[in-house]
Amino acid sequence: MKLLLAAVLVLAASSLPATALACDSCIAASSSAVQWAFITASIFLSVTPLVVVGGFVWWLVRRARRMAAEEATGVIHLPTSPARASRQP
Secondary structure (H helix, E strand, C coil): CHHHHHHHHHHHHHHCHHHHHCCHHHHHCCCHHHHHHHHHHHHHHHHHHHHHHHHHHHHHHHHHHHHHHHHHHCCCCCCCCCCHHHCCC
């Protein structure tokens, strides 16, 4: 029964290609302003994760270099105040 229903749905969808492939975005993209907006949004959405990951990697490399330079010069970072949990009233 499920196979028959699936076959009927596939047949119905393939017999009406204009209806099956229609979407608001495809129809609205007929003007050049909308096409430009789609292109700009696609570029923005593609570049944003790359910038975030690249920025994080850049920060990690910078921090590792700074820590290596401090270790090479013998810089020791001490806490400025003891932790509150270790204080006794």
